[in-house]
Amino acid sequence: MQSGDRQEPAFGVYVHWPFCLSKCPYCDFNSHVSHVPVDEARFARALAAEVATIAARIGGRTVSTIFFGGGTPSLMQPATVGSILEAIARHWAIAPDVEVTLEANPTSVEATRFRGFRSAGVNRVSLGVQALDDAALKALGRLHSAQEALQAVALARSIFERFSFDLIYARPGQTPQAWAAELKCALGQAGEHLSLYQLTIEQNTPFAVLHGAGKLVLPDDKKARALYDTTQTVCAGAGLPAYEISNHARPGAECRHNLIYWRAQEYAGIGPGAHGRLEIAAERRATATEREPRSWLARVEALGHGVVSDEPLTREQVADEFLLMGLRLTEGIDAASYARLAGRPLDARRLALLQERGAVETTPSGRLRLTLAGFPVLDAVVADLAA
Ligand SMILES: C[S@@+](CC[C@H](N)C(=O)[O-])C[C@H]1O[C@@H](n2cnc3c(N)ncnc32)[C@H](O)[C@@H]1O
Numbered sequence: 177m178q179s180g181d182r183q184e185p186a187f188g189v190y191v192h193w194p195f196c197l198s199k200c201p202y203c204d205f206n207s208h209v210s211h212v213p214v215d216e217a218r219f220a221r222a223l224a225a226e227v228a229t230i231a232a233r234i235g236g237r238t239v240s241t242i243f244f245g246g247g248t249p250s251l252m253q254p255a256t257v258g259s260i261l262e263a264i265a266r267h268w269a270i271a272p273d274v275e276v277t278l279e280a281n282p283t284s285v286e287a288t289r290f291r292g293f294r295s296a297g298v299n300r301v302s303l304g305v306q307a308l309d310d311a312a313l314k315a316l317g318r319l320h321s322a323q324e325a326l327q328a329v330a331l332a333r334s335i336f337e338r339f340s341f342d343l344i345y346a347r348p349g350q351t352p353q354a355w356a357a358e359l360k361c362a363l364g365q366a367g368e369h370l371s372l373y374q375l376t377i378e379q380n381t382p383f384a385v386l387h388g389a390g391k392l393v394l395p396d397d398k399k400a401r402a403l404y405d406t407t408q409t410v411c412a413g414a415g416l417p418a419y420e421i422s423n424h425a426r427p428g429a430e431c432r433h434n435l436i437y438w439r440a441q442e443y444a445g446i447g448p449g450a451h452g453r454l455e456i457a458a459e460r461r462a463t464a465t466e467r468e469p470r471s472w473l474a475r476v477e478a479l480g481h482g483v484v485s486d487e488p489l490t491r492e493q494v495a496d497e498f499l500l501m502g503l504r505l506t507e508g509i510d511a512a513s514y515a516r517l518a519g520r521p522l523d524a525r526r527l528a529l530l531q532e533r534g535a536v537e538t539t540p541s542g543r544l545r546l547t548l549a550g551f552p553v554l555d556a557v558v559a560d561l562a563a
């Protein structure tokens with residue numbers, strides 16, 4: 177569904193839970209291992225305070241999606257999740273078809289909480305399966321086996337209306353044949369949505385150190401491209417084509433919350449290190465909160481919010497984000513909307529060159545999108561068009 181089709185403008189609430197049981201060596205998300213028990217009630221009060229502060233600032237909205245991300249939100253007690261959802265509902269109207277997603281790690285301990293999450297109001301889970309191969313899971317530093325992950329997937333299927341899981345591919349030594357087999361197995365267990373990420377080396381992670389020392393060798397560009405092509409063919413063949421560079425769904429089953437980011441719509445960011453984009457007095461503002469959980473907590477308890485940066489975006493920045501995020505989607509962007517936001521159309525000469533090279537295409541309805549060949553070079557295309 178296009179954004180214009182909805183009755184109410186989309187508005188999402190992102191809630192960040194920053195704790196994990198252990199830190200995976202590839203991950204640079206804002207996640208922390210707490211050596212003392214986390215005072216969930218205190219964090220929940222602080223998250224509710226941030227909701228109240230943002231609501232007082234932006235006024236009435238109808239919440240179309242809520243997303244608990246992390247970190248590992250499945251480490252929360254269901255009652256904590258419930259109290260955060262209640263706080264959101266106290267301040268904003270909730271759409272009758274609200275999508276409420278929670279990211280979960282697929283360990284048996286967390287799976288025991290699934291029913292509680294459902295009763296609290298979660299209607300979609302996204303599980304970090306990462307691989308269906310025990311050796312690969314070990315190399316990724318995961319705390320679960322493939323079998324345990326698949327059991328969690330089966331339980332999620334029986335409890336939630338919608339579920340998705342994540343896999344990481346382009347792992348060291350992975351061949352297209354092995355990946356195709358793993359992916360087919362995953363598709364056999366999948367619902368209507370899968371997130372498939374190419375392993376990236378993030379700065380300041382243990383994987384970056386190993387990679388720098390030549391002890392972790394990733395597939396080169398050609399091999400990575402073959403793995404990417406395998407992903408597209410196998411998923412499209414199973415009825416889950418890509419709708420975003422790393423996300424696949426049966427048409428209609430896309431993650432509505434993430435679509436809000438990619439369509440450059442409005443969302444509030446709650447919790448440590450959360451980002452938001454708020455429309456206030458005809459301005460689009462970018463907000464970010466303190467990343468360190470206990471500093472964030474202290475800030476919220478003193479000020480009612482953990483915001484450390486809150487800036488209006490210039491017309492150019494708004495247009496660049498619209499382009500950068502929208503071209504991740506296979507639906508692409510409406511070129512006329514870009515021109516309206518930027519105050520000028522896209523550069524026709526650059527566009528023609530990119531079209532000639534087969535990286536982008538224009539649909540009959542005037543939408544601009546990347547071709548399948550253009551997706552792997554998304555960053556270069558955006559840099560070219562936004563320049
Ligand atoms: C916020 S994280 C994880 C949620 C949850 N804590 C978990 O690990 O299952 C969301 C997803 O990003 C992906 N991811 C994280 N770091 C990555 C990296 N360096 N390369 C590729 N994918 C990555 C993983 O698939 C992960 O499930």
Ligand code: SF4
Pocket residue numbers: 195196197198199200203204205207246247248281304
């Ligand atoms: S991948 Fe998930 S479990 Fe691992 S450190 Fe990152 S957020 Fe935590």
